[in-house]
Amino acid sequence: MFKLNACLVLFLKKLIPLKSNFNDKQIQILEVAEILFAEKGFDGTSIRNIAKVAKINIAMVSYYFGSKERLLESLIVYRTSDLKNQLDNLLQEELEPIDKINKLIELYINRINSNRGIYRILHFEFTSKKREQNLQAFSELKKGNLKSLEAIIEEGQKKGIFRKDVIIPLITPTILGTFFHFHMNKPFFENLLNLKTEDLYNNYIKTNLTKHIQQTIKALLIYES
Amino acid sequence: MFKLNACLVLFLKKLIPLKSNFNDKQIQILEVAEILFAEKGFDGTSIRNIAKVAKINIAMVSYYFGSKERLLESLIVYRTSDLKNQLDNLLQEELEPIDKINKLIELYINRINSNRGIYRILHFEFTSKKREQNLQAFSELKKGNLKSLEAIIEEGQKKGIFRKDVIIPLITPTILGTFFHFHMNKPFFENLLNLKTEDLYNNYIKTNLTKHIQQTIKALLIYES
DNA sequence: GTTTAATTTAAACAACTGTTTAGTTTTAAT
DNA sequence: ATTAAAACTAAACAGTTGTTTAAATTAAAC
Numbered sequence: 202m203f204k205l206n207a208c209l210v211l212f213l214k215k216l217i218p219l220k221s222n223f224n225d226k227q228i229q230i231l232e233v234a235e236i237l238f239a240e241k242g243f244d245g246t247s248i249r250n251i252a253k254v255a256k257i258n259i260a261m262v263s264y265y266f267g268s269k270e271r272l273l274e275s276l277i278v279y280r281t282s283d284l285k286n287q288l289d290n291l292l293q294e295e296l297e298p299i300d301k302i303n304k305l306i307e308l309y310i311n312r313i314n315s316n317r318g319i320y321r322i323l324h325f326e327f328t329s330k331k332r333e334q335n336l337q338a339f340s341e342l343k344k345g346n347l348k349s350l351e352a353i354i355e356e357g358q359k360k361g362i363f364r365k366d367v368i369i370p371l372i373t374p375t376i377l378g379t380f381f382h383f384h385m386n387k388p389f390f391e392n393l394l395n396l397k398t399e400d401l402y403n404n405y406i407k408t409n410l411t412k413h414i415q416q417t418i419k420a421l422l423i424y425e426s
Numbered sequence: 427m428f429k430l431n432a433c434l435v436l437f438l439k440k441l442i443p444l445k446s447n448f449n450d451k452q453i454q455i456l457e458v459a460e461i462l463f464a465e466k467g468f469d470g471t472s473i474r475n476i477a478k479v480a481k482i483n484i485a486m487v488s489y490y491f492g493s494k495e496r497l498l499e500s501l502i503v504y505r506t507s508d509l510k511n512q513l514d515n516l517l518q519e520e521l522e523p524i525d526k527i528n529k530l531i532e533l534y535i536n537r538i539n540s541n542r543g544i545y546r547i548l549h550f551e552f553t554s555k556k557r558e559q560n561l562q563a564f565s566e567l568k569k570g571n572l573k574s575l576e577a578i579i580e581e582g583q584k585k586g587i588f589r590k591d592v593i594i595p596l597i598t599p600t601i602l603g604t605f606f607h608f609h610m611n612k613p614f615f616e617n618l619l620n621l622k623t624e625d626l627y628n629n630y631i632k633t634n635l636t637k638h639i640q641q642t643i644k645a646l647l648i649y650e651s
Numbered sequence: 652g653t654t655t656a657a658t659t660t661a662a663a664c665a666a667c668t669g670t671t672t673a674g675t676t677t678t679a680a681t
Numbered sequence: 682a683t684t685a686a687a688a689c690t691a692a693a694c695a696g697t698t699g700t701t702t703a704a705a706t707t708a709a710a711c
Contacts, residue, residue, distance in 0.1 A: 226658090242550075244469035248699060258660055263700060325467075325550060328610040340614055347618075370618060371608065371638040378603030383596065385553040389565055393572075393595060413596040420645035451688085473669060483690055488670060 223279060227265050230255050231276050239318035243273060243326050273326065280319040281342055284312065288349045298357030302422070303415050305353065310380055310411050314403070317384070324381060347373060354422070363422045372418065379414050380406075448504060452490050455480050456501050464543035468498060468551050498551065505544035506567055509537065513574045523582030527647070528640045530578065535605055535636050539628070542609070549606060572598060579647070588647045597643065604639050605631075 223231065233255040237246040248269055252259040266272040291304055313320045327339055347370060354372070357363035383390060387402070396402040448456065458480040462471040473494055477484040491497040516529055538545045552564055572595060579597075582588035608615060612627070621627040 242467065242469055244467055247697075249697080259699090260661090260701080261659075264658080269699065321553075324610065328612070340617075343611070343614055344618075367641075368634060368638050370615070371604070371635060374607035374611075375600060375604045375638075375642055378605070378607030379596070379600040380603070381607060382599035382603030385549065386568070386599075387553070389568055390595070392565075393569075409593060410596060413593050413600075416592075417600055417642060417646045421642045472667075474667080484669090485671080485691090486689070489688080494669065 223275070226257070226261070227275070228279075230257065230262060230265060230272070231279050234272055234276055235280070235318040235322070238273070238276070238326075239321045243269075243322070273322075276319065277323065277339065280316060281323075281339075284342065285345055287312070288346060292349055292352060298353055298360065298362055299419060299423070301353045302357075302418060305350065306376055306415050306418065307411060309376060310406065310414070313377070313380060314384075314406055320381075324385075343373075357422065367421060372421070375421075376414055376418060379417070380410065383410055448500070451482070451486070452500070453504075455482065455487060455490060455497070456504050459497055459501055460505070460543040460547070463498070463501070463551075464546040468494075468547070498547070501544065502548065502564065505541060506548075506564075509567065510570055512537070513571060517574055517577060523578055523585065523587055524644060524648070526578045527582075527643060530575065531601055531640050531643065532636060534601060535631065535639070538602075538605060539609075539631055545606075549610075568598075582647065592646060597646070600646075601639055601643065604642070605635065608635055 230251065234246070234251050237251055237254065240246075248262050249259050251262060262269065262272055266275055287308060288305075291301065291308060294301070294304075296304065323339065350373060351369055354363055354367070354369055358365050383406070390396065391402060394405060396405055455476065459471070459476050462476055462479065465471075473487050474484050476487060487494065487497055491500055512533060513530075516526065516533060519526070519529075521529065548564065575598060576594050579588055579592070579594055583590050608631075615621065616627060619630060621630055
């Protein structure tokens, strides 16, 4: 009875390797940390700050994660572990290349938009030289994403639909960069485009911004001078 | 003799209003602050840190700027005061709209690329809710830039060269976002594209990245489905 | 029910934070 | 040479920082 249970736990841990590595208390801390890091930056957030919001003792962060730095690492693992699967599924769908690109853009934006916190943190914290060590796991994620995009575009090029003089690695910066730059300047665009409520803002992203990016990438890939 | 000098100083101060408002010592502090803020973020940089590198007493920051926060404000004024002129000059050149766009993209990238520090800081520090007050001056700068872009595109639309169903305010995010996303992930792209030296990296921006962005915007503006 | 381990706590640690103070040195004006 | 302002300094201020400790509480195992 006991041994069977232990085996089951190990088995489940292999299956859902990353999310289930954290217990309820850890997740509670991670989610508060995500909000605060995103809002005020890693350096702008103190452990006491996290502890207060999460209603735990300040020692619990060290107890569960070792240090503040390793709390950040855990947070990234916690949030980015299932993106690869989503992309792989998309790749195997039976769609025209341009529709795959459009779906990929939608997937990216939806995902980032509903996980704003962690992506803001990634965007902020992993660019400064300060945290170059922890960069590896994040770098692997990006390489995998690029491979998926490459596969789609090369498929389109073989079919003669896409032009061949595009620099594929620079397409991701255009997709993500456009979104990020928009979102980073949220107050500016809220004011400029009259997006008074959070709903209006989100809707604008889901429709207009997504469409703009899709339109841009399509024009870039298909246009013939 | 004395009065003439005083008048001359006042006259010069009017002419070069912002840069010359800071004395040598202040500029020395500002330039160190720029490097450190860009490298480690505003919160990640301490006044003692700045003082040590700039080889000044820690009290001098408060003495010259009032506070750390106002040092940041001064830094932004110091660095962004002449962009508007550059854009106005471009607008008045006699060029085809698409060439103006290309020149504008080149101007943006060159400028940001040779002032990486301050733009990294702007990008980082003025997105978090923490510093929303100081946002105004920056917001005016952005609005002015957008007006310039609008003028060029509307000119092209009147001439029948540019399509009319583009969302103009979203073009800046695509131009700047692409660049920033590339530059923010510098270590990743250095590794991916084999840009081993700083020169190779800068050259890639000046040629390939700039061309990619110009190609993208041109395709977006001119493409007809 | 006892024992062992895991969890949680308050308190303390030393180091660092931005800012102010009171005093000294330097510079410039008359 | 005298005076007043500006520039600069070391020291101290009161808080905050991340982390550790040792003791208390809770949960689990047998």
